[in-house]
Amino acid sequence: MTTDSPETTWSTAEEEIMEATYRALLEHGYADLSLSRIANELDKSKAAIYYHYDTKDDLLAAFLEFAVDRFEETVDTETGDEPSEDLEHVTEKLLPLQPDAEQRQLQAVLVGLRSQAVTNEVFREQFTQIDERLAATIRGIIERGIDEGAFRDVDPSRVAEHILATVNGAMYGRTTTDRKSAAAAARVSLASYIDSELRRRS
Amino acid sequence: MTTDSPETTWSTAEEEIMEATYRALLEHGYADLSLSRIANELDKSKAAIYYHYDTKDDLLAAFLEFAVDRFEETVDTETGDEPSEDLEHVTEKLLPLQPDAEQRQLQAVLVGLRSQAVTNEVFREQFTQIDERLAATIRGIIERGIDEGAFRDVDPSRVAEHILATVNGAMYGRTTTDRKSAAAAARVSLASYIDSELRRRS
DNA sequence: TGATACTAACCGAACGTTCAGTAAGCAATA
DNA sequence: TATTGCTTACTGAACGTTCGGTTAGTATCA
Numbered sequence: 195m196t197t198d199s200p201e202t203t204w205s206t207a208e209e210e211i212m213e214a215t216y217r218a219l220l221e222h223g224y225a226d227l228s229l230s231r232i233a234n235e236l237d238k239s240k241a242a243i244y245y246h247y248d249t250k251d252d253l254l255a256a257f258l259e260f261a262v263d264r265f266e267e268t269v270d271t272e273t274g275d276e277p278s279e280d281l282e283h284v285t286e287k288l289l290p291l292q293p294d295a296e297q298r299q300l301q302a303v304l305v306g307l308r309s310q311a312v313t314n315e316v317f318r319e320q321f322t323q324i325d326e327r328l329a330a331t332i333r334g335i336i337e338r339g340i341d342e343g344a345f346r347d348v349d350p351s352r353v354a355e356h357i358l359a360t361v362n363g364a365m366y367g368r369t370t371t372d373r374k375s376a377a378a379a380a381r382v383s384l385a386s387y388i389d390s391e392l393r394r395r396s
Numbered sequence: 397m398t399t400d401s402p403e404t405t406w407s408t409a410e411e412e413i414m415e416a417t418y419r420a421l422l423e424h425g426y427a428d429l430s431l432s433r434i435a436n437e438l439d440k441s442k443a444a445i446y447y448h449y450d451t452k453d454d455l456l457a458a459f460l461e462f463a464v465d466r467f468e469e470t471v472d473t474e475t476g477d478e479p480s481e482d483l484e485h486v487t488e489k490l491l492p493l494q495p496d497a498e499q500r501q502l503q504a505v506l507v508g509l510r511s512q513a514v515t516n517e518v519f520r521e522q523f524t525q526i527d528e529r530l531a532a533t534i535r536g537i538i539e540r541g542i543d544e545g546a547f548r549d550v551d552p553s554r555v556a557e558h559i560l561a562t563v564n565g566a567m568y569g570r571t572t573t574d575r576k577s578a579a580a581a582a583r584v585s586l587a588s589y590i591d592s593e594l595r596r597r598s
Numbered sequence: 599t600g601a602t603a604c605t606a607a608c609c610g611a612a613c614g615t616t617c618a619g620t621a622a623g624c625a626a627t628a
Numbered sequence: 629t630a631t632t633g634c635t636t637a638c639t640g641a642a643c644g645t646t647c648g649g650t651t652a653g654t655a656t657c658a
Contacts, residue, residue: 224511225427229613244614244615244616245636246637249615309508310425312508322573322575329578352581355578356582356585358578358582360561361565363564363565364561364565366565367560370510370523371523371524376557377557384558431649432647442649446650447603451649452649
């Protein structure tokens with residue numbers, strides 16, 4: 195179920211800049227992200243960054259790709275036997291019941307970037323594609339489930355959007371509030387919905 | 397089902413500043429929000445703002461309250477007869493099938509503010525409270541539905557978190573992507589879930 | 599006349615960006 | 629094998645602009 199995307203390659207220098215940007219974003223957030231702060235994290239001069247990128251906007255565009263790649267790596271999912279298991283697998287990837295520090299950090303960075311999509315077209319296009327790909331993956335699993343007779347004859351597109359919205363919303367809540375158990379509760383309820391509403395009654 | 401919150405009052409001058417901040421945020425986004433830009437929208441000098449607010453942070457804290465008040469006004473919901481109708485009513489308020497310009501703008505501003513909750517504690521507390529109140533409202537409707545025998549005996553808290561996450565996620569997607577019909581699809585699927593999974597089978 | 603609600607002018611710091619210069623390394627030539 | 633020429637990857641200083649914030653002064657009105 196892997197939807198392939200171009201995958202840019204990075205020189206070591208560029209990768210170090212991306213990594214430094216990542217750390218600066220984590221510490222200060224997008225609104226307070228400056229080249230000085232990135233340079234600090236990088237342990238090189240501001241001008242060193244300009245040797246590799248023409249403008250701050252260029253750097254940010256590159257970083258957006260970097261972060262999106264990193265996100266889609268973690269989601270990339272093998273296909274199993276049971277469609278309902280595939281669905282659980284993909285929701286666990288997107289919204290782990292117990293996310294580790296790395297997953298939480300990546301989500302925090304992505305939420306910061308994504309909010310820029312409200313005013314910035316380049317960002318909005320990227321996140322449109324991300325959601326499009328995720329929805330397609332989920333839709334594919336549901337379609338397979340219906341074909342195989344494991345799922346009832348629901349509208350795959352609608353249910354896929356429902357699942358994606360729930361997963362996105364729970365993740366959003368998890369990174370922007372202190373409501374610790376809310377995301378997990380949403381996921382559990384979603385799982386029981388999938389099980390009882392989608393799975394064909396025996 | 398109105399959960400009351402303090403409701404600050406604003407002088408006309410303060411309200412004009414809040415309104416100007418609102419417009420500046422809409423145009424430039426949180427990351428590029430400056431006092432000069434607010435003053436521009438206000439048609440007064442920067443120092444005029446400092447007459448009413450000590451620091452930019454003070455102004456932002458006040459604006460956060462202003463925006464949250466405005467949001468909760470639009471959500472405030474009368475209670476009807478049927479719990480399932482109440483649930484539809486509250487989801488329509490939170491995620492209108494055809495949002496008007498004002499609703500879209502307010503959501504855009506809130507998404508911008510909310511992303512700051514990742515790094516800023518004051519913001520995170522506010523959005524924690526918002527979600528807490530919304531979850532409580534939804535949970536209350538479900539509990540009433542179970543009591544009255546209209547709903548099956550589900551875990552009200554879990555289902556409430558599910559609904560809230562879906563609604564939040566769909567709204568988030570709506571304001572940060574170009575996937576025009578996705579939010580509506582999620583809401584329709586959610587409604588059919590509520591109808592068939594929650595409502596007691598006849 | 600004193601409080602209220604401002605404006606104009608300004609401050610130092612930080613911003614994104616540019617520039618001149620340079621150390622290290624490599625490839626070709628003498 | 630030493631010299632020359634050129635590239636890569638930087639540094640540090642400086643540019644003009646904008647930032648959040650201040651200060652001194654002023655018009656309005658009770």
